Amino acid sequence: MKNTNNFLRKNTLHNYTLKNDSEPNLHKDIFPYSEIPKVTFNQVQYPMCLPDDIWITDTTFRDGQQSMSSFTVDQIVRLYDYLHELDNGSGVIKQTEFFLYSEKDKEAVRKCMSRGYDYPQITSWIRAVKEDLNLVKEMGIKETGLLMSCSDYHIFNKLKLTREKAIDMYLSIARDAIEHGITPRCHLEDITRADFYGFVIPLVNKLMKLSRDSGIQIKIRACDTLGLGVSFNGAELPRSIPAIMHGLRYHTNVPSSALEWHGHNDFYAVVNNSTSAWLYGCSSVNCTLFGIGERTGNCPLESMLINYVQLTGKGKNLNLGIISEISSYFEREMNYNIHSRTPFIGSEFNVTKAGIHADGLLKDEEIYNIFDTEKILNRPIVVAINQYSGFAGIAAWINTYFKLKGDSKISKKDPIIAPIKEWIDKQYSNGRTSVIRNNELRNFINVHYPNLINRGCTEAI
Template identity: 25%
Template structure:
């Protein structure tokens, strides 16, 4: 199985999320982090937006990072001209492909769309630019038309195509069928990229299904940030592809946590504690049964080692904790656990958690222990174990 590749669009689709604005320095830091993580390509902006945007894109190009940089364009000569001013050597050209969008947005028909994108491709190729073509609203397009479009552009020298679930109407079964149908009509060296949105919470699942069906590229964003409900998350796709599908990527996943925190801070959108892969609570355990199992063998309640993503397990105290958790934390504090105190101490732990509706910190546990000890005559608990 070939390793899948990633085209990160955090600086394009990610910044299109309502209210998100990355500063020039934040954009450079994000691309630096993507390159460090081994991401193959980054879509770094829309040059047609204006000179300010082009200046930032130029500054990223001038960094000389080991990552392919691409600019996003409509299938228009003026957009390509704007990209040429930035110094990028790769452009992504997008065109509506569903009958709904073809008519509503451009007042055209399918054949006019074919002519329009082929003209744009030909113009970009005059400047020796690498070109990928994006099929906007592909998930609502007539699939045989998409296959015909691929073949037409293939004859023009294009090998890379993006299948976009623009309004998030796919589910894993249908995307698998559609991707297989298109690739079944195409030469083997066609590289299909899938770009999924998350309105129904299926962006990662749909992306994985498309990859399983033969797509080579995953168009993702860090943490899944993007238009509306966002995009497929790079972290989720990469780890699921490895652990659930037995696939390979070229990414250094240990960089994920730092990269996610960088993008989250730059976007002004705090990471949800339970965000898969990179959330602060993903490897945090409170339940007594779970902690007991993990103290015996970490694999009892983990599907992969958090070290893979630059994180670590954390055992915390709360309403559902058991004595094994308490004893573990006491040992970490240099205190010998006394089983004869367990019932009273556990009762105090649960009462405290109920009162405050939060976790109990280790220092708070020590105070609860002192309170229990003060009501009984017990041996010195400070002896070494």
């Protein structure tokens, strides 16, 4: 169910002017540094406003790649192909962004551009300097991210500028981009530590005026650089995502379609925060495959695809089954270690070891599986066997491993279960502590019950 905006509203902008303070506002009452940051509340409640259209943008080749060994050109092209296959023409994964600084970067972009895919569209990312803008022009890319740091931590302590000079610099590069036919995508770095009404709103209002004057829709990316954002309605700025999204839409008239959220996972909240951005009026959330990225990483793209389907009910055009293939590629070709319990992609994300859960699976798979993981993600539910699995666990393992269906399935009361359990119990009574491996169980069953394998599919899991 979508929100409607059939309320009479005065179409004027709030006149928040730049506070060009001589000293930085570092919000030390909220970010004392020697202590854990504080979440403060003012109990202001903002209305949810899920846009009519929401989507995902990708930064695997930009922010994500910085956290790993440098990707090869072939790896970049293959991952770009995978993103295209995953999107499957739906336009849900709308864009992906690239660096342009090295010859390898440029070669990878050229090869990806030669694919001619509609989605994901190819964009770039640069610093707010004219030399970098020349790279975008040379590559013929029509949209680029422009770094616009907006907290005083960056403006005063990193860039060594005043707020006024920072705005002048940002507006200058945005104008230059527009003059060259390039759409600016303004990355408001560290927005969750910024002076929202004293800097962010005045900056965005100037950018929106430039947008109106030029006829080019400038995009605004709100960057939660340190993962400090919180999704709680009633929390105060600068950390409140509902307040940030409402403020950008209401005080600057940025349309939802031009709003983007970029989060990090430093406080274990990146998926909830990104979802909150959608719910409070932002059309686009920025992600990486498997959440790779600086420090604790970015928002996992696969998680937001699942949330996209949960929020919209639209998932038929996505090729979610290929996620498992992409994760295998990461581990095999890029030496990336995916924790076994990572949702949707880990080797054990839908593995159960508890006997009581296995008993439920025997009765009805839906009792203990989050959804039909075999159909949607090409990952059938699996039962792992240990000293606590019991009769039900063994029966469930046999049914899932050998893909026994319908009348071929066995129950925990089947006469073959007791001898198998006796063998397993003996393993642990002799001091074993590890899970019984699939090949061990298969070999035992093959020796003692060879006909069992023929009851199911010829190809086991």
